[in-house]
Amino acid sequence: xxxxxxxxxxxxxxxxxxxxxxxxxxxxxxxxxxxxxxxxxxxxxxxxxxxxxxxxxxxxxxxxxxxxxxxxxxxxxxxxxxxxxxxxxxxxxxxxxxxxxxxxxxxxxxxxxxxxxxxxxxxxxxxxxxxxxxxxxxxxxxxxx
Numbered sequence: 001x002x003x004x005x006x007x008x009x010x011x012x013x014x015x016x017x018x019x020x021x022x023x024x025x026x027x028x029x030x031x032x033x034x035x036x037x038x039x040x041x042x043x044x045x046x047x048x049x050x051x052x053x054x055x056x057x058x059x060x061x062x063x064x065x066x067x068x069x070x071x072x073x074x075x076x077x078x079x080x081x082x083x084x085x086x087x088x089x090x091x092x093x094x095x096x097x098x099x100x101x102x103x104x105x106x107x108x109x110x111x112x113x114x115x116x117x118x119x120x121x122x123x124x125x126x127x128x129x130x131x132x133x134x135x136x137x138x139x140x141x142x143x144x145x
Contacts, residue, residue: 020044023107024044031043065113072108081098096130103122
């Protein structure tokens with residue numbers, strides 16, 4: 001077992017970790033501004049965790065990155081399931097927040113692979129999509145006119 005203090009991956013990891021912080025903060029701010037339960041800290045941790053698992057996987061066994069990615073998707077899906085709440089009646093709450101956390105894991109996987117532009121585009125997507133008006137709201141506004 002290797003026990004050296006430095007592995008040679010530190011600078012690469014720190015750059016990716018900084019990118020995780022930026023992406024997680026951007027997505028987390030959007031969620032917090034909408035009063036959702038998963039905010040900056042949650043999104044930063046999910047993105048950075050997925051990134052770290054991806055990097056470790058790529059270094060330990062370059063052929064196992066898809067296997068690790070599948071496990072990250074499952075694990076974060078479990079976290080998302082815990083966020084979804086069924087309130088009185090048939091109303092489901094926090095589904096979009098759970099999806100945002102799941103999507104954040106994908107951003108982390110992209111950063112772990114070194115796909116910075118893709119992760120940046122996905123971060124912008126994660127901010128824009130919740131801002132798209134819902135069809136029900138739009139139709140209600142049309143009926144009110």
